[in-house]
Amino acid sequence: GNSVTQMEGPVTLSEEAFLTINCTYTATGYPSLFWYVQYPGEGLQLLLKATKADDKGSNKGFEATYRKETTSFHLEKGSVQVSDSAVYFCALSEANFGNEKLTFGTGTRLTIIP
């Protein structure tokens, strides 16, 4: 079956540091890949997505590139802010006759200190 593996947290960085959160996946076909973010006390929000190999998703300074050869979708940001503190989830969706369930990684808690 499908699976997503994320680097374990928690991750603590200073403001303006460079961020990488690793994500690798296993899928039988050609999945779409997503990063969702969960701020304290809230539901999940889509941060970015990529639907085919070599696509780059980007939003709010975050980027991730769909790498089919390494089955990876690592999240990066050049300069993090305190407001980026949240839990980040890598996920994939492999539609099968309309079943678009998301398979999530375990989540990585990110804390940015001023």
Place this chain on the structure above:
Amino acid sequence: DSGVTQTPKHLITATGQRVTLRCSPRSGDLSVYWYQQSLDQGLQFLIQYYNGEERAKGNILERFSAQQFPDLHSELNLSSLELGDSALYFCASSVDWSGGQEEQYFGPGTRLTVT
């Protein structure tokens, strides 16, 4: 605000009881998904409905059931509750079937505590 609403926000109940969680999808969205988020299992897909019909099932216990009504709102019924059912239950919705490329919009969740 995602446009997906869930009620109640918090629910505290005893073991053996039955509860109903309610979800209203975004206007126009036909698909509704239920997910469970717990400390030991992480975020897990439970069940999907599309325009009133069950589309897919994930790791949903037999004690749990769901339905989607003609107005497209959905309810998740949890019965014979156990301590291990304590979790955050999310509902999500999406427009239509689109080969897995469409974003799912998540509600704020219902936190269930079983005592």
